[in-house]
Amino acid sequence: MGRLFERPRITVLLTMLVSLTLLTLNFRGGGTLSFVSVKGDVRQVVSPLRDSLNSAIDPVANFFSGAFEYSSIKKKNSELEKEIQGLKGESYSYGSLKNELSNILALNHLSFALSLPSVDAQVINFTPSNVQLSFEINKGSSVGIKLGDPVVSGAGLAGRVVEVAGNSATVLMLTDPSFSAGVRISPSGTAALAQGQGPGLPMKLLYVNPGTTFTKNQVLTTSGLQGEIFPAGIPVGKVTNASIPPGSLEENVDVQPVVNYSSLQYVKVLLWTPGG
Amino acid sequence: MARVLNALRLPLLVLSVLVIQHTTVGSLSIDNVHPDLLLLFVCAVAVVGGREAGAVAGFISGILADSFLVTPFGMSSLVYSFVGYLLGESERLGSKRSTWLDMLLIGIGSSVAQILVTAGLFVMGLSDPLRAKFLIEFLIVGGVNFALAPVMILLVRFSMVGSDRLATSIPRR
Numbered sequence: 001m002g003r004l005f006e007r008p009r010i011t012v013l014l015t016m017l018v019s020l021t022l023l024t025l026n027f028r029g030g031g032t033l034s035f036v037s038v039k040g041d042v043r044q045v046v047s048p049l050r051d052s053l054n055s056a057i058d059p060v061a062n063f064f065s066g067a068f069e070y071s072s073i074k075k076k077n078s079e080l081e082k083e084i085q086g087l088k089g090e091s092y093s094y095g096s097l098k099n100e101l102s103n104i105l106a107l108n109h110l111s112f113a114l115s116l117p118s119v120d121a122q123v124i125n126f127t128p129s130n131v132q133l134s135f136e137i138n139k140g141s142s143v144g145i146k147l148g149d150p151v152v153s154g155a156g157l158a159g160r161v162v163e164v165a166g167n168s169a170t171v172l173m174l175t176d177p178s179f180s181a182g183v184r185i186s187p188s189g190t191a192a193l194a195q196g197q198g199p200g201l202p203m204k205l206l207y208v209n210p211g212t213t214f215t216k217n218q219v220l221t222t223s224g225l226q227g228e229i230f231p232a233g234i235p236v237g238k239v240t241n242a243s244i245p246p247g248s249l250e251e252n253v254d255v256q257p258v259v260n261y262s263s264l265q266y267v268k269v270l271l272w273t274p275g276g
Numbered sequence: 277m278a279r280v281l282n283a284l285r286l287p288l289l290v291l292s293v294l295v296i297q298h299t300t301v302g303s304l305s306i307d308n309v310h311p312d313l314l315l316l317f318v319c320a321v322a323v324v325g326g327r328e329a330g331a332v333a334g335f336i337s338g339i340l341a342d343s344f345l346v347t348p349f350g351m352s353s354l355v356y357s358f359v360g361y362l363l364g365e366s367e368r369l370g371s372k373r374s375t376w377l378d379m380l381l382i383g384i385g386s387s388v389a390q391i392l393v394t395a396g397l398f399v400m401g402l403s404d405p406l407r408a409k410f411l412i413e414f415l416i417v418g419g420v421n422f423a424l425a426p427v428m429i430l431l432v433r434f435s436m437v438g439s440d441r442l443a444t445s446i447p448r449r
Contacts, residue, residue, distance in 0.1 A: 008328040012328075016354055128298060129347075132347055134345075178403060198410075
C-alpha cells in the first residue's frame with residue numbers, strides 16, 4: 001500500500017490531473033478562462049530573447065545556406081527571372097481583364113469581390129512543430145484581427161487565424177491535417193472539400209462528384225457557399241494528380257496549395273465575417 | 277548564493293532549449309520533420325533525475341510547448357509528464373544502465389510521446405495519426421533525439437548537480 005502512494009506516483013498523478021483539468025477548462029470554460037491570453041503572455045516573455053537570438057544567428061545561417069546551396073540558388077534565380085518576364089506579359093493583359101471583371105461584377109451585383117477590409121502583416125515565425133502546421137504574424141487583435149479571419153498571400157489562400165494575441169496571431173496552414181476549405185471546381189462549378197494532409201504533402205479533395213473531370217494545374221478557388229468560412233473566389237490550390245483507384249467510386253485528387261510557404265514573408269489578413 | 281545559482285541552472289536550461297527550438301531548430305527539418313528539443317530535454321531529465329523529476333520536467337515543458345502551439349492547453353503537459361515518469365522508471369535498472377541504453381530510452385521515449393500527442397489530437401479531431409508520413413515523423417523525432425541524447429544528458433547532469441529539490445539522486449555509473 002505504501003508503494004502505491006510513493007511520492008513520484010503522487011507527483012505524476014498530480015501533474016496529469018492538472019493537465020487534464022487544463023484540457024477540460026480549455027474546452028468547456030473557454031469563455032471565462034482566456035488561455036489565448038495566457039499563451040500570448042508567455043510568448044511576450046520569450047519573444048525578445050527569440051528575436052535577439054534570431055538576429056544574431058540569421059546572418060551566419062544565411063552565409064552557410066548561401067555557400068552550400070549556391071547552385072540551387074543560382075538555378076532559382078534564373079527561374080525567377082523567367083517568371084518575371086512571364087509576369088510582365090501577364091500584367092499587360094491584366095488591365096483589360098480587370099475592366100472586364102468589374103463590368104461582370106457590376107452586372108451581377110456580387111458582393112464578395114468588393115475589396116474586403118484587410119490588414120497587411122509580416123510572417124515572423126514558422127511554428128517548429130510536427131503535430132501542427134502554422135506560422136505567426138506580427139499583427140493581432142490590436143488592429144482588428146480576430147479568430148477565423150482568412151489569411152491570403154499574393155498567390156491565394158494561406159490559412160486562417162486560429163489564435164490571436166494583442167500584437168501577434170497564429171495562422172493555421174492549408175497543409176495542416178485539421179485544415180479544410182470548401183472549393184469550387186471550374187468550369188463545372190461543382191463544390192468539394194480540400195483538406196490538408198500534413199507537412200510536405202498535397203491537399204486531398206473530398207466529396208468530389210463522380211465523373212468530375214480535372215486537368216493538371218487546374219486552379220480551385222474557395223466556394224463561398226453558405227456557412228463557408230472563407231469568402232468566395234480565393235485561389236486555394238492547383239490540381240497535380242487525379243485518378244480513380246481500382247475498385248473505388250471516388251476520385252483521388254491531389255491539390256498543391258498555390259501558396260509557397262518556404263518563401264512566404266508578407267500576408268494580408270481579411271477582416272471578414274462569414275455571412276457578413 | 278551558490279545554492280541559488282544551482283537552483284537556477286535547470287530553469288535556465290529549459291528556457292534556452294525553448295528559445296533554440298523556436299529559432300535555429302525551428303528552421304531545420306529533415307523531410308519536413310522538425311527535431312523536438314523540448315521532448316529531448318524531458319526525456320534526458322527523466323533518465324538522469326528519475327521518475328519525479330521526469331514528471332515535473334514533462335509538465336513544465338509541456339505547458340511551455342502548448343504556449344507556442346495551437347494544441348489545446350494541457351495536451352503536451354499531460355503526455356510529457358506521463359512519458360517523463362515512465363522513462364524515469366529506468367532508475368530501477370541501477371548498475372545495468374549504460375550510455376547506449378540511456379540514448380535508446382530517450383529515442384524511444386521521444387517517439388512514444390510524439391505518437392501520444394498525435395493520438396490525443398486525433399481524439400479531439402485536430403489531427404490524423406494515419407496520415408501518409410506519420411511513421412517517418414515519429415522515427416525522425418526519435419532518431420534525432422537518440423543522436424542528440426549524450427549532449428543533452430551532459431547539460432542536464434550539469435544543471436542538476438547539487439540540486440536537493442529532486443526526490444531521486446543522480447544515478448552513479
